[in-house]
Amino acid sequence: MESVATHSLTPWSRLSERLDLRAAAIWVLAGGLVLYLAVDGGGYDLIVRNQAGVVVWWVVIVGAAAGVLPVGRLGRLAWAGLALFGGFAIWTALASTWSISSERSLQELSRVACYLGVLVLGLAIHRDRESAVRHTISAVGSAVAVVAGLAVLSRLRPDMFSAAGQTGAFLAGTHGRLVWPLNYWNALAALMALGLPLLLAIATSARTLRSQALAAGAIPLVALCAYLTFSRGAALAAGAAIIVFVALATDRIPKLATMLVAGVGSAVLIAGAVHRTAIEKGLTNAAAHHQGATLLVAVVLVCAGVAVVQVGIGLAARHGTPPRALQVPIRTAAVALAAALVLVLLVALAAGVPSRLSHAWTDFKKPVSASLHTNTLNRFGVVNGNGRYQMWQVAGDVAGLHPLRGSGPGTFQLLYQPRAPDGSYIVNAHSLYLETLDEDGAVGLALLVGFFVLVLGAAVSLVVRSRDEARTRAAAVTAAMVAFLFSAAVDWVWQIPALPVAILLLAAAVLAPPRRSDSDPQGTRRAGVGSIAGRVAMVLAGVLSLVAIGVPLATTNDVRQSQAAAAAGNTTLALADAQQAARVEPGASSPRLQEALVLETQGRFSDAAAAANRAIANEPGNWQNWLVLSRIEAERGDSAGAVAAYRRARGLNPRSGLFATRHSPARPQRSTARRG
Secondary structure, three states, X not given: OHHHHHHOOOHHHHHHHHOOHHHHHHHHHHHXXXXXXXXXXXXXXXXXXXXXXXXXXXXXXXXXXXXXXXXOOOOHHHHHHHHHHHHHHHHHHHHHHHOOOHHHHHHHHHHHHHHHHHHHHHHHOOOOHHHHHHHHHHHHHHHHHXXXXXXXXXXXXXXXXXXXXXXXXXOOOOOOOOOOOOXXXXXXHHHHHHHHHHHHHHHHHOOOHHHHHHHHHHHHHHHHHHHHHOOHHHHHHHHHHHHHHHHHOOOHHHHHHHHHHHHHHHHHHXXXXXXXXXXXXXXOOHHHXXXXXXXXXXXHHHHHHHHHHHHHHHHHXXXXXXXXXXXXXXXXXXXXXXHHHHHHHHHHHHOOHHHHHHHHHHHHHOOOOHHHHOOOHHHHHOOOOOOHHHHHHHHHHHOOOOOOOOXXXXXXXXXXXXXXXXXXXXXXXXXXXXXXXXXXXXXXXXXXXXXXXXXXXXXXXXXXXXXXXXXXXXXXXXXXXXXXXXXXHHOOHHHOOHHHHHHHHHHHHHHOOOOOOOOOHHHHHHHHHHHHHHHHHHHHHHHHHHHHHHHHHHHHHHHHHHHHHHHOOOHHHHHHHHHHHHHHOOOOOHHHHHHHHHHHHOOOHHHHHHHHHHHHHHOOOOHHHHHHXXXXXXXXXXXXXXXXXXXXXXXXXXXXXXXXXXXOOOOOOOOOOOOO
């Protein structure tokens, strides 16, 4: 009978039995989405990000309408997480109504809507927490390893990656820092930092020795990638993540052995980069080509060696027993740890560490340090904040303008520029929490931080309630969360979707419900009722989110088409595209500004001035709008209007080097009808 039944199965049924389709879905979503965003500039570009968001929400809507999603009943933690993050999205939409820039706020709303879609889809595809955490860690960790490999290869073999040098061409002084494919060195390093504990978990808890070896072998590659970014903040984030992972995981002896071997391999590769100055400086000459070839061989050998040693460590952990001397009871270990901490504190006090920390804080507050201009190993010993303290000061000052509701999502630049201490081009506050406080007020900050606290608390709780490999994986998720939250506190990684998406996918795994017994009919009945309500909520949320994502996407696409047409000399098409963008989003400033630039190119200065004034009405705090109006007024002979608009532009960005020149505003350069 069994033979007959087996032969009666269709090929698809037999394939389904052999494959874990749910695990495959997690790998496609978690690994595929993180990798896709990472290799496309981190997903920073609005069109890239919003297109991904549209796909994610369409999957949610179709899956929910068809009854496929959610695959299981959402638990209380999941609903609490959705309430907090969904509440943050709703508050972002409300804050857009009183924003000082409707366009910027709608763009920020589209970002949050994209992130919400990732969280919803992540929760919807999980049936139980254990498998969700295991597969998500493997998928995200693998994606990070692939990104590290591509990034390092772009430095060692730059001829293979034509886009790898574009960031250096755009931003002076970045050639020595590894930036591709995320196009921002600190974001690339932060991704490596949150991926490091995930790879450690795979290397020490994966079910197969092959997976353990691959993960361990990838760690030196990740470390080399992070080093070549010369990101000090990410180095601190990685250190914090490793400490949290070791502190929360169990069976530490084999884990420490893995960390020791991977650490030695990492040190060897970093030393190899240090002694190859052409590689360290990001050169592309003949010396760099030769040094890249030799270092590539070293990378392959070191990673393979670490993988082979990890196989031995894995075999020893499975079949061997640790010496009795290393089997320390938990109570004894806790007492020893407390005594060690007291001893460290006493030694620190005797060595004058508080005084040194005070001096370090003083150095951090200085606007800039000459030591930061060199990208070498010595950079990691510099504590200067590179202007962050000044940005945070301004962010703290403007927080009092609208303490509860904020000035509007995405508007920090408009708040910062009139108060900027220097002429640097700053868009974000380099701190998610301060920027959220300024833009969304205390209410928005409470919702966002509440979500992070819930996820972190759920991860820690999972650590406490888990054992063996499950606890190791829970410790890795907690450590990755700590790395991201630290990076978000000192940089603008929230605006690089590859990182928040990775964290939201891990959060969805932690918030997934625990495994339910198949013999629980009452739970199954509740799941059916809950899934109906969940599907309806998903469809409604998806429709609203698609609107929030689609409007800025269409506006930005039309403006860029107008810019491309203007660059090609087709001002008629450029004007039509700009006016189409204005019809899609009437409150946006950039379509009106683009319209003014095209009309200026056509010599229709009165119409151009009218369009520029409409751009100013939509975003009066943008100095660029006023500067364009100043030029147009000068071109049509209204010198008084030109001077007035010029002064207003200078007042909104007084530290800009553009206004330090002595050229008259009545004789500006002509426009190219493109907005950078």
